[in-house]
Amino acid sequence: MFYREAGDFSASYEEDSQTFPIKFDRYRYYLVLFIAIAVIPFVINDYWVNSLFLPFLIYAIAAIGLNILVGYCGQVSLGTGGFMAVGAYACYKFMTAFPDVSMLVHVLLSGLVTAGVGVLFGLPSLRIKGFYLAVATLAAQFFLVWLFNRVPWFYNYSASGQISAPERTFFGIEITGPNTQAWATYLFCLMFVIFSAYVARNLTRGSVGRKWMAIRDMDIAAEIIGVNPLRAKLTAFAVSSFFIGISGALFFAVYLGAVEVGEAFGIQKSFLVLFMIIIGGLGSIFGSFAGAAFLVLLPVALKIVGVDWFGWPTDIVAHLQLVIVGGLIIIFLIAEPHGLAQLWRVAKEKLRLWPFPH
Amino acid sequence: MLDATPTPDAQVETLLEVNNIEVIYNSVILVLKGVSLKVPKGGITALLGGNGAGKTTTLKAISNLLHSERGEVTKGSIKYRNDPVHKLDPAEMVKRGVVQVMEGRHCFEHLTIEENLLTGAYTRSDGKAAIARDLEMVYEYFPRLRERRKSQAGYTSGGEQQMCAIGRALMSRPETILLDEPSMGLAPQLVEQIFEIVKSVNENEGVTFLLAEQNTNVALRFAHYGYILESGRVVMDGPAADLRENQDVKEFYLGMSDEGRKSFRDVRSYRRRKRWLS
């Protein structure tokens, strides 16, 4: 019995509704947090940060955001790319309009702007459901991308329509622009990740979260027992877009530094983030992390194995990569349709019973 | 109507034999813990038991519908006419003459009643004329269906859907029908009617029935033999007439005590569960 909860009793309802009711889990969580905050910043270099950690952290925020909408509230959305673009362009406008304000403020404001846009595009969800809604959110996706590409005000009339992040700071430390330190950008994003996960977790365990889940599981029944469906759906759109906006802002300002809307925030991005949460596990914060890690790390890992170790031609590796990622997605789904998070839960259940099979 | 046909004697061929099966859902939840039963040819066998006892699971194990619910028979064997069948495709089971009417009716909502019935004949290859004849036969049994033949099944009432489901099963010319809770949610009159039809199909067409039922009262009136299931085990079995007289069955399944039926209002305590096994 590797994993035990025996002896862990909750004496009060507060304790029982903790995020990690089991001590073992709690300690493991503190350990991960400690490593993330106090160890990793000292050992990473540009490569690790720019190719792995930043995308992982930023996608994790987007995945948490989308998971609130899709996983918790059941409203399938394919507008993520467009909403990230809103975050990015809002951030760009704030950064250039108020150069002296801290990046923290810019990013949070971008989240708020995105939340507003999200609510607007969430309105049709009252009538349109399921995959129909998914396809309808594509309208947001395509429209927003077109808009940012089309209206020069958004990119400050630059010649090419690209936006580039000027140098901005957070408590005097450079966060954007070419001269940033690996640890600084890492910690800056990590801060938002922890914030997002914390807020998302609190919202989903309380009454708002239950409203969302009720709508997801059976919207008619939810309405009849007293959930205002429009409010519930729109709050989900708002919160979700808030996080997605933050991730878009970070994606542009901290990670890439320059983006072109159609390329960086195209429909592919919407799909990518959706894949993350489905593979990771719908309705699970941990799943958002797992999914983001899976889709950010796996291709890089496969590339390293194929190209650097075996020395195969890059195109063959790239094609094999598609085959393997596709194959793995299918294998995972067959093994456990509810994602990596569920796989992890089942594994824990089995460990708890181990060595007995049932 | 309390005199069902006497139990078929031991000479009658056993059509279906379930031997000590174990069923696990999601590879962790053990639901059936060794269920055995025999269904004689031409009989009506009832499977009784409380909520979650495993009746539905047993029927699905026989018809092989478990697979699509992530359930699995892990032990024991199921034999139909002495052939092991638990690895077969559900469609193959139907071809061999075993068809299940599922709990909760499960009509094809968007198909008309007639299309529903015709789908029942999917596995048959004995020609259009034969199918048309059987369609006629089903309409004979359920005149109500003839009236609604062109309506979409999704918009018919619960009772009509139940008839449709049974009729659809008949359309495959089955040898054995597994009937899961035919009475659920039906008005009392309809319950009687449906059991009457089961009886006449059994007598006229020689179809064998295995039925799972909560409505013990009716079930034991029409069945020849009964099994009582509790938390995944068979706890009692015997000819229906015997079961009806059994004291425990009377008390827990028929709601009768020595003084006859007692009022629901008079049950004073609900902490009085007695189980054969626990």
Next chain:
Amino acid sequence: MTDGYVTADGRQIGPVVMEMKNITLRFGGVEAIKDISFDIRQGEIRAIIGPNGAGKSSMLNVISGFYVPQEGEVWYKGSRRPAMKPFEVAQQGIARTFQNIALFEGMSVLDNVMTGRLTNMKTGMFWQSIWKGKAEREETANREVAEKIIDFLEIQAIRKTPVSRLSYGLKKRVELARALAAEPSILLLDEPMAGMNVEEKEDMSRFILDVNDEFGTTIALIEHDMGVVMDLSDRVVVMDYGKKIGDGTPSEVRNNQDVIDAYLGVAHD
């Protein structure tokens, strides 16, 4: 019948709380309810019976605001109820269960019961996102109510089990728990005992009577088991093909020839 009556077993029934006046409901060409009127009194157990497709469930749906009748009025607590969304009806203290179980399959039993408390939880999103303080206090307070009901219905053992793994009967019980958690003034039950055996029906009856007794909850009940209906209810409405064909005490209804013809088949013992 101005201000209530006293039942055979001595319970005091109060004034009319809900009154349906000339309700007519159509779906396209189908008239599911035809000009039906009846009332429900405070503290009463009111049964609605009738053959399949008579329009019973539709009537409950009208009460909970899910179907909007083409004609007729609903009066609640002495005044005419304006057009309302179902969730507003729920917020007025009307809770219900469903004929085809409508639980939230993705959540645990406890969470399902807690959804019944949603109409009582008012903390804003901001405080919830911080959790500590206001949100946590509210959660705990409501949790206590939910736990009490879980205790009452004897489902403590499955509190943390995902609903999708429960058998039919347990689900029905959880649904009842969810409805009770709202501490409703009127509770609507749509075939709460379908698919149960006698023993389980006895248990369920006990719960219903206790709820009615302990919390004084008014109950409207649809059921096909005549034994249950006749034993439990104070008054019975009988529907057939959308029309009301009988209304009165169980014994009156039992002996009504129309009801016997349309529904009971034989005079029930």
Next chain:
Amino acid sequence: ELVFPSLSYRTGPYAANGIPFADGYADYFTLLNERDGGIGGEPIRMIECETGYNTEKGVECYESTKGEGALVYQPLSTGITYQLIPKATADGIPVHSMGYGRTSAKDGSVFKNIFNYPTNYWDGASVAIKHLLDLNGGSLEGKKIALVYHNSAYGKEPIRTLEELGKKHGFELSLLPVDHPGQEQKSQWLQIRREKPDNVIMYGWGVMNQVAVQEAANIRYPMDQFIGIWWSGSENDVRPAGDKANGYKALTFHNVGDDFPVFDDIQKYVVDTGKAAGAGDQIGTALYNRGLYAAMLAAEAAKTAQGIHDTKALTPAQMRDGMEALEITEAKMADLGLPNFGPEFTVSCENHGGNGFGAVAQWDAAADSWSLITDYIQSDQDVLAPLVTEDAQAFAAESGIEPSC
């Protein structure tokens, strides 16, 4: 060891174009290694990294290769170039965006590490107009010209230039954006059919090119009045339309075909030894030649750098100096087995972008080949120079760079 990363794309929506370029780039370096033992005796190591034309993968490739001592990046994508401009500048590694990327990077006093010689998008627009001027006896007064462009940063590049030129020469410009990927262009081409512009200029990439050529053929637009930028001028773009593409024109800044001595060497040292990159079936195509040309320019810059710093092994900073001192003369090219392959130009601190020479090639469907139909034409520097300076200054101001040379 000299490290040349190749950020290629052999998958994704633009693979068909990425492959020949990457092959050319790789084969030239392979040739140098096999034949000459590298550059100046120092062997070359080429690291190929697949970007799929995706900016994020581009960043990953950049980060994973820069530590290996990468000398110069040639990402073949305007998007990735924009990404790399600040990063590479901070890391002191040069980027060569040859005929793409940020046009104002031509101003070396601001963009120290970015090079876009021998020509850029604005030059392209101007060269096309010059060619049209030639055809129309020196005047475009009252003519209508339509620009069909990829609706992205890249496609929008020439708009400003064309507008300026329109003012100068008196032609009317109409703009027809095509969204990625550009499979459906009915609207655009119906509009062209209606408006009957005298000429169509196209800034396209990927499938958009093929569809445009096909649609032009469908509406029977005269092919010789249809000019693509150099990225709309590969065999891939015209072959699907078959004979009907005959006469289509495209700009180029290097020669076409495989009729150069260097190809014999490639056959001998690379193909016959089985060392050809990719499937080895792209040799001599327009984009292959362009990849090869890019590699040649990189190698020459490396040679120059070796000369300046008197060392065989180079650092990125030394490579940068080499690029800034690069001089391409006819003699040099002939020497390399590429006589008359591209324009002559000299790079300097002020000018990282060459002199803006480009030529026009025309497709001969029967012969299945391109041929140059003009000499190298120089772009209208009077119009362009101020535009470049303006944009560069704006960038300098925005990012606090002190222009200096």
Next chain:
Amino acid sequence: MPEQLAFTIEVFLNGLMAGVLYALVALGFVLIYKASGIFNYAQGVMALFAALTLAGIIDGQVPFSHLINAILGTDIHHFGWHVPAFLAILLTMVVMIGLAYAVQRLVFRHLVGQEPIILFMATIGLAYFLEGVGDLMWGSDIKSMDVGLPQGLNTWIDDTTFNAFGYGFFIDNLDIVASIIAALLVIGLVMFAQYTKQGRAMRAVADDHQAALSVGVSLNFIWILVWSLAGFVALVAGIMWGTKSGVQFSLSLIALKALPVLMLGGFTSIPGAIVGGLIIGVGEKLFEFLIGAPFLGGATENWFAYMLALIFLVFRPQGLFGEKIIERV
């Protein structure tokens, strides 16, 4: 005829034609959705795969040659023969049926009864997989698709309309062929779904696969059948679009043009795919012509198609011809 009106009519007609081409792709989605509730993200990739295979077979390419060469150091690429188009189409169809079989055996058989979003995800995995396999098998360079379909301005229409109205309408021959094929396909598929035993079984499976199993309908068979049909539709779409734009990766992106069509017509309706296609085609082209290009700077088609579909959905949440969503409690 006034010029502006003539132009508008021309745009309208071409919108119809474009719509037919979208509908060809949408049909594949509908078939699979109808029979299994699976939203098949891989439909676009299937079209690409079919087209690649067809082009490869016609050309006598050796499958996986690049991979084989890389591993064995050989240098093979072509068999050196050319396969006649109709034979190649047959062979490709065999490949698509094989694919349908494999997809059913290896993927969906194990996912029976899962939620729609999970099945959707599986098709995404499938899309990746197929894209990779397609590339490995046939290479990612561009291929031209030549099965002898006519293409270009239809002169007869041009002349006739010119004589009649003074303005010759442009209609592409390929579009005309596509329309005929699409009409035949739709009629065939509707007949199949409505009047054959298999078609009925297919609809039954879509309604309730458990119940279908219980009456002896073999899910395996029905699904393989439907995926083969979808493969066939993908092949047709691949030929059409491949002829238009060459065969290459971008072909798989035409799925994005089919989505608004699909949701406007309803995921479950075969005629809906056609009607939806026509509405979207006409709508987006007219909007671009009348408003987008003159006032909004152009390139509005992509988002307008979705907006149009969205507007329709607000009034009919199940699409124009979709099966009514039965909402009962």
